[in-house]
Amino acid sequence: xxxxxxxxxxxxxxxxxxxxxxxxxxxxxxxxxxxxxxxxxxxxxxxxxxxxxxxxxxxxxxxxxxxxxxxxxxxxxxxxxxxxxxxxxxxxxxxxxxxxxxxxxxxxxxxxxxxxxxxxxxxxxxxxxxxxxxxxxxxxxxxxxxxxxxxxxxxxxxxxxxxxxxxxxxxxxxxxxxxxxxxxxxxxxxxxxxxxxxxxxxxxxxxxxxxxxxxxxxxxxxxxxxxxxxxxxxxxxxxxxxxxxxxxxxxxxxxxxxxxxxxxxxxxxxxxxxxxxxxxxxxxxxxxxxxxxxxxxxxxxxxxxxxxxxxxxxxxxxxxxxxxxxxxxxxxxxxxxxxxxxxxxxxxxxxxx
Amino acid sequence: xxxxxxxxxxxxxxxxxxxxxxxxxxxxxxxxxxxxxxxxxxxxxxxxxxxxxxxxxxxxxxxxxxxxxxxxxxxxxxxxxxxxxxxxxxxxxxxxxxxxxxxxxxxxxxxxxxxxxxxxxxxxxxxxxxxxxxxxxxxxxxxxxxxxxxxxxxxxxxxxxxxxxxxxxxxxxxxxxxxxxxxxxxxxxxxxxxxxxxxxxxxxxxxxxxxxxxxxxxxxxxxxxxxxxxxxxxxxxxxxxxxxxxxxxxxxxxxxxxxxxxxxxxxxxxxxxxxxxxxxxxxxxxxxxxxxxxxxxxxxxx
Numbered sequence: 001x002x003x004x005x006x007x008x009x010x011x012x013x014x015x016x017x018x019x020x021x022x023x024x025x026x027x028x029x030x031x032x033x034x035x036x037x038x039x040x041x042x043x044x045x046x047x048x049x050x051x052x053x054x055x056x057x058x059x060x061x062x063x064x065x066x067x068x069x070x071x072x073x074x075x076x077x078x079x080x081x082x083x084x085x086x087x088x089x090x091x092x093x094x095x096x097x098x099x100x101x102x103x104x105x106x107x108x109x110x111x112x113x114x115x116x117x118x119x120x121x122x123x124x125x126x127x128x129x130x131x132x133x134x135x136x137x138x139x140x141x142x143x144x145x146x147x148x149x150x151x152x153x154x155x156x157x158x159x160x161x162x163x164x165x166x167x168x169x170x171x172x173x174x175x176x177x178x179x180x181x182x183x184x185x186x187x188x189x190x191x192x193x194x195x196x197x198x199x200x201x202x203x204x205x206x207x208x209x210x211x212x213x214x215x216x217x218x219x220x221x222x223x224x225x226x227x228x229x230x231x232x233x234x235x236x237x238x239x240x241x242x243x244x245x246x247x248x249x250x251x252x253x254x255x256x257x258x259x260x261x262x263x264x265x266x267x268x269x270x271x272x273x274x275x276x277x278x279x280x281x282x283x284x285x286x287x288x289x290x291x292x293x294x295x296x297x298x299x300x301x302x303x304x305x306x307x308x309x310x311x312x313x314x315x316x317x318x319x320x321x322x323x324x325x326x327x328x329x330x331x332x333x334x335x336x337x338x339x340x341x342x343x344x345x346x347x348x349x350x351x352x353x
Numbered sequence: 354x355x356x357x358x359x360x361x362x363x364x365x366x367x368x369x370x371x372x373x374x375x376x377x378x379x380x381x382x383x384x385x386x387x388x389x390x391x392x393x394x395x396x397x398x399x400x401x402x403x404x405x406x407x408x409x410x411x412x413x414x415x416x417x418x419x420x421x422x423x424x425x426x427x428x429x430x431x432x433x434x435x436x437x438x439x440x441x442x443x444x445x446x447x448x449x450x451x452x453x454x455x456x457x458x459x460x461x462x463x464x465x466x467x468x469x470x471x472x473x474x475x476x477x478x479x480x481x482x483x484x485x486x487x488x489x490x491x492x493x494x495x496x497x498x499x500x501x502x503x504x505x506x507x508x509x510x511x512x513x514x515x516x517x518x519x520x521x522x523x524x525x526x527x528x529x530x531x532x533x534x535x536x537x538x539x540x541x542x543x544x545x546x547x548x549x550x551x552x553x554x555x556x557x558x559x560x561x562x563x564x565x566x567x568x569x570x571x572x573x574x575x576x577x578x579x580x581x582x583x584x585x586x587x588x589x590x591x592x593x594x595x596x597x598x599x600x601x602x603x604x605x606x607x608x609x610x611x612x613x614x615x616x617x618x619x620x621x622x623x624x625x626x627x628x629x630x631x632x633x634x635x636x637x638x639x640x641x642x643x644x645x646x647x648x649x650x651x652x653x654x655x
Contacts, residue, residue, distance in 0.1 A: 054552050074556045087553035091571050100567070101557040153557050 003066060005030045005189050006051070006157060010060035013046050020046040022213040023060065028157070028191060033183050035192040035200040037236070038210030044193045047210070048159045051191070052081040064156070075104075080155035084162045086146040088134045094120075094145050095130035101153035119148040122182070140171050147179075151186070160192040164199065176202045197236050201225070209233050230351050234277040241280065241321050245350075246273040253350065258319060262294045263345040274352040280311065280324035282347035285331045285339055292342025296321065300331075300339045314341055403624035411620060421625035432626065435606040436633065442520075442595075442605065443588035446527040447581050450535040453528065454580070458539035463548075476533055484530055488597040491529070495522060495598075518600030526594035531587055535580040542576015543569070582638060589634050606630055 004027035013021040021043040028034050038044045049055040051062060053074030062069050069077055080101075089097050098119055099112040107115075113130075120127055123144040129137070134145060143163060150158055160179075164172045180203045183190050194200055200207045201221045208218040209232075217229040228234035231242060245253035245262065252261040253276060262276060289295045298316035305311075310330050312323040323341055325331060333339060405417040408424070425432055461469045479487060494500040495517040505511040516522060546569050554564040570577075592607040601608075606626065613623030 052556055054556065074552070075558050075560060079556075081553070081556050083549045083553060085547065085549050087547065087549040089550060089554075089568060100554070100559075104558045104560075104563055104567075149557065 004028055005065060006191075007063040007066075008051075008060065009063070011047070011050065011057055011062060012059040013043070013050055013055060014058045019213055021050070024215050026208060026215060026218065028189060029206075031187050031189055032205040033180065033190045033192065033203055034206050034208065035194060035204035036208045036210055037194055037197050037200040039236070040195055042210040043213040044195075044210045045161055048081070048161055048191065048193050051157075052079055052159050053077045054081070078156040079159060080150040080153045080157075081159040081161060082146050082150050082163045084165060086142055086163065088142060088146055088149070090135050092134065093130070094125070094132045094134055094137065097134055097145055098148045098152050100149060115152060116148075119151055122151070122185070123148045124178070139167050140175060143167065143175055147182070155188070157189045157191060160190065162194055165194070165196075172199075173202075179203060197224075198238065209236060226349070228277070228349060228351060231275045231277070234275075234349060234351055237279075239280055239322050241278045241283065243276040243278070244273075245276045247271055258296070258316060260294075260296065262348070264350055265345045265348060266350075268350070268352065271350065271352060274350055277349040277351060278343050278347065280322040281309075282343050283321065283323040283341050284325070284343070285312075285323065285333070286342040287340065289340065289342070293344045294348070295340050295342035297338065297340055300333055300335055300337050302335065303331075314339060316341075400624045400627050403621050404628045406621040406624075408621050409619050421621045422629075424622060425625060425629065432606070432609055435604050435609045436630070438520075438595075438603050439589050439606040439630075440633070440637075442524060442527060442591075443585050445524055446531060446588045447535070447585045449524070449528050450532060450584055451577070451581065454532065454536045454539050458536055458543050461536075461540045462543035473537075476536065480533060485593055485597065487530070488526055488593055491522075491526060491598060492517060517598065518602045520599065520603055523595050523599040523603065526598040527588050527591060530591070530594065531584045534587060535584045538576045538580035538583065539573070540576070542573035542580070545576065546572040578642075582641065586634060586638065589630070 006026075006028040008024050008026045011021060011024045011026075012019065024047065036044045036047065046055060050057050053069075053072060053076075057070055064078070089100065092100070095113070095116050098116040099107075102112045102115060116130065117127055120129060125141065125144050125148070129141070129145075134142060137145060146163065164175055167175065176199060179190075183203075192200070192203065197207070197209075201224075204221055206218065206220055207224050209216045209224065211232055217224060217233050219227075224233065225237060228237065234240055235242065243258055243262070244256040246256060247267075248254040248261050251264055251267050253264055253267075253271075253274075254261050255276075256273070264276075284292070286292050286295060296314075296316045298314040298321060301313045301315045301320075303310055303312045305327075306324075308327055309324050310327055312325070312331060314321045314323055321341060323331075331339075399413070402413045404421055405419070406413050406421075407415055407418055408420050424430060461472060465472060492499075495515075496502070497515045497517070498506075499517075502513045502515075505513050550572070551564055551568055554568045555561075559567060590607055592605065592611060595601070595603055595605045595608060607630075610623045610626045610630070613619045613626060617623075
């Protein structure tokens, strides 16, 4: 395999006695869209700030194309960051913002202007915006200006620190796709930070899940989705149903706190106890226990319409299970009615942590 | 409802009442306006009127005359020197304060963390003591055989010529007295600069100096300008520094005005000098504000 553009080995950051980032090893490939995802406080922002040169590592190494850049200041690194606040220069016009890195490099004003116009086109901004005040731009436009400014720096890697988190849902969805398109058009290496795994799934080639300063799992969106390494990763994907289980007989696991033996997709050698994860969309309502490999008996408590899907809350004993169906497959039953919910072994995931 | 249901006469009354009613904003402004009219505008008008009164008289509404202004502009009169000293001292103090306060302001805004409050408090503390008393403290410090001179003599055997009662000490006094008035607007200005914007500039390839020039300075400029204007206006009007620390080695214009109003008992002349001072300072401030157009500094208009 080709040499990674960015290699982190044992990278750590301590703030006083607090370890924000703990010994991270990671290879980022040339041209990939890599996303680090984790809850707030997981150290993902600190990690990317170290990579951009805004924070000095306490330990470990950052290698850019094999060259150690730990001590290289931000203004001499061939990397660029798009901040959560975007950090546009409020006293400068759209054009001046985009031209800033070129001006710092001493590029002449005619060449700067030409490049700014190119970038406006790339980012789908009208050329008339060149002289516009950035404070008069909308959220989405400001986003594009920040991106254009970063491209003007012509970095080898672009970092994004949750730039879409303050934008409303509809625009965010549009910009996510746009960002992926721009990634494809430019072929640059993107490293994206977000707390939303959903956002990560849409855009990324690979995802790294962070928790408490550590990388818990690195993989393609498909791998993260279908084979989460532990309960944390599976729950991070959104609402899931988790049943505590221990080893049973005949390839089955018996529920802890929930009566029943459940057929598993596969039984790991060392499995003694763990959690069985069933995604809401893999649960379905059945009429007889024989219709699915596993089933639970419960009471339909409530339902929520989520646009194209409908979510049902089913209570099994004290526990709450979430079932999600497409609108076309809506369950035609009354609330507070006894129901059977079922799933097949291949749709469940056993995690042991 | 009344307008719909009422008679034509009622309609008329409602309309008249409405015409007499001020907006709530205007009504709330009345006390402040009254205070400004009595406490600010009235004395100003009195001074202005006095400047046209007969010299050495106390009758404001006698025969208006330009005699006072004629005295000031008489080539034999050296009062213009006092004007120059005042403006020079003020300009120099502002320049020194800008250089002196920037690092402190930067530290207070970004570096000192929880110590910033303590340092702020320590800087504000002296303001609780009368300016004159503080200046006399400095006299004891600088005077021959005082704290500085005596210590140097005893410890190192260095004979210090008296540095008190000279223009440099006057500037020292002004810098000392007006430091908070420059510092705190500067802190405000610097804290208006978002951290991430400064980081972004560096990340986009700007050196430390380029970041300062292109981002920090223009964004903090409103605070710097306010601090500069405040200290300039205060320093031009200062009299205690030159009297106490300067020991009348130099007469500033406010001192001349004070003499005219007190010893000389020539209120009209003092008033004319005051009017001229206001004109000069007002013009300068307006020019600076015009030149340092805030919108242009902020890059809003090009």
